[in-house]
Amino acid sequence: MKIRIIAAGGKMPAWVQDGYGEYAKRLPRELALEIVEIPLGNRGQKASPALIEKARRQEGEAMLAALAPRDHVVALDVRGKPWSTEQLSRQLADWQMQGERVSLLIGGPDGLSPECLARARQRWSLSPLTLPHPLVRVLLAEQIYRAWTLLVGHPYHK
Ligand SMILES: C[S@@+](CC[C@H](N)C(=O)[O-])C[C@H]1O[C@@H](n2cnc3c(N)ncnc32)[C@H](O)[C@@H]1O
Numbered sequence: 404m405k406i407r408i409i410a411a412g413g414k415m416p417a418w419v420q421d422g423y424g425e426y427a428k429r430l431p432r433e434l435a436l437e438i439v440e441i442p443l444g445n446r447g448q449k450a451s452p453a454l455i456e457k458a459r460r461q462e463g464e465a466m467l468a469a470l471a472p473r474d475h476v477v478a479l480d481v482r483g484k485p486w487s488t489e490q491l492s493r494q495l496a497d498w499q500m501q502g503e504r505v506s507l508l509i510g511g512p513d514g515l516s517p518e519c520l521a522r523a524r525q526r527w528s529l530s531p532l533t534l535p536h537p538l539v540r541v542l543l544a545e546q547i548y549r550a551w552t553l554l555v556g557h558p559y560h561k
Contacts, residue, residue, distance in 0.1 A: 404433065404434055404498060404499050404502070404504070404505065405435050405436075405437060405504055405505075406434065406435070406436050406437070406498075406504075406505045406506075406507065406547065407436075407437045407438070407439055407474075407504065407505070407506045407507070408436065408437070408438045408439070408506075408507045408509060408540055408543060408544075409439045409441060409466050409469050409470070409506050409507065409508050409509070410438060410439070410440055410441065410508075410509040410536065410539075410540050411440075411441045411443055411462045411466070411509060411510055411511030411536060412440065412441070412442075412443050412511055412536055412537065413440040413441075413442055413443075415537055415540075416537070419537045419538070419540065419541055422541035422544070422545075423438065423540050423541050423544045425544075426541075426544035426545045426547070426548040427544050427548075429548050430547070430548055430551060431551075434495075434499075434547075434551055436544060436547060438540065439469050441462055441465045441466055441469070441511075442462075442465070443458065443462065443511050443512070444457060444458025444459065444460075444461040444462050444511070445458060446458050446512075455513050458511070458513065459510075459511065459513045459514065459515075459516050460516055462510070462511050462516065463515065463516025463517075463518050463519045464516075464518075466508055466515075466516075466519050467518060467519065467522060469506075470506055470522070471504065473503055473504070474503065474504050474505070474506045475498060475501060475503040475504065475505045475506070475524055476505075476506050476508060476522050476523045476524055476525075477505065477506070477507045477508070477523055477524065477525045477526070477527050478508045478515055478519060478520050478522075478523035478525070478526045478527070479507060479508060479509045479510070479515075479526075479527055479528075479529065479539055479543070480510075480514075480515065480520065480523075480526040480527065480528060481528055481529075481530070481531065481532070481533050481534075482526070482528065483525070483526030483527045483528035484525070484526060484527060484528060485527075485528045485529075485530070486527060488546070488549055488550055488553060488560060489553065491546060491547075491549075491550040492550040492551070492553040492554050494550075495547070495550045495551060495554060496554060507527075507543060508523065509536055509539045509540060509543070510536065511536055512536065529542055529543075529546070
């Protein structure tokens with residue numbers, strides 16, 4: 404199964420690339436993690452509410468365009484459902500059984516567009532805290548790796 408992270412924002416600092424890469428490379432080929440970066444919309448110097456809305460809409464349209472009709476879409480959303488590591492590993496097993504490609508959406512500084520949230524079959528909250536979008540992709544990679552180690556009985560998860 405392939406899991407794609409469709410994330411608003413590119414040109415990430417080295418610590419984000421290194422952190423994400425460290426966990427993504429530990430996953431086996433049959434659970435490959437891929438990242439698709441969506442350029443941030445232009446918010447201008449003093450982003451007005453109208454410009455922010457336009458930028459979020461553009462980011463949302465590009466994310467939706469990156470999806471295939473059969474993708475199982477999960478929105479990363481602070482207001483979503485929290486999963487423990489054990490619950491996430493069961494999710495992973497369910498996704499593998501369904502055999503659909505999984506696409507995880509991470510919004511930009513102003514969040515996901517309503518259309519992206521509506522397209523998602525699940526909404527996943529990593530914490531009640533609002534996290535910066537670059538950190539979310541690192542956390543996701545680590546949590547997916549952790550959930551996989553639990554599935555295969557690897558000692559990483561304690
Ligand atoms: C800076 S946050 C956007 C904040 C925006 N006010 C909102 O409510 O979505 C950027 C993105 O990171 C992800 N994110 C941030 N905190 C999260 C959390 N606790 N759980 C899941 N995703 C989170 C979401 O995809 C969000 O769109």
